[in-house]
Amino acid sequence: MQKNKHHIKGIVCEIAESTYTKQFGSNVVKSEILHYTNDNPAATIIGDLTKYENLPKDYLDCFICTVTLNFIHDYKKAIQGIHSMLKQGGVALVSVCGLIQISRYNYERWGDYYRFSDMGIKKDFEEIFGDEIEVSTYGNVLAAVAELHGIASEELSKDEIFYKDPDYQILITIVAKKSDKNLNKEKL
Secondary structure: OOOOHHHOOEEEEEEOOOHHHHHHOOOEEEEEEEEOOOOOOOOOEEOOHHHHHHOOOOOEEEEEEEOOHHHOOOHHHHHHHHHHHEEEEEEEEEEEEOOOOOOHHHHHHOOOOOOOOHHHHHHHHHHHHOOOEEEEEEOOHHHHHHHHHOOOHHHOOHHHHHOOOOOOOOEEEEEEEOOHHHHHHOOO
16 A cells, blocks of 8 residues: 555545555545445445446555455456446455454455455456556465464565565565546446
């Protein structure tokens, strides 16, 4: 988020809370919170990204979607939903999990369906956003083992945590821009 904070401006939407908007946003005109059900009192938009025809269209300057697509069965439809909600020129800041344990909390509420690789998620975003995307990976074997053993990040050095090994993708980030070139790629 730090690297892409310049995109967090205008009308910004996050899933379930506004943590990153508050921490990294500047010139935020309006902060929206999307939630799947109406049991979140902070939510300003109630809806399902896979049923995006019921969500605001061409509305957002920035959509922050951290580690959510793993828990949506029809995640490709959710990517279309993100694209639909963005204004032309809007940017989606998305992260997905690669190597990580099952999230029992999410599994019991709405499901825990996927683990991704940079190659796969890049192709999925290119189908909707075209070629205006940037994909990065974070992780290494030590961080993966630590994650699986429940070792806190504070128990590792910064160098140990942030050493990048593309064969151990724990977190994958996507920066996708909605532009003229990909405007017609939206599948309704």
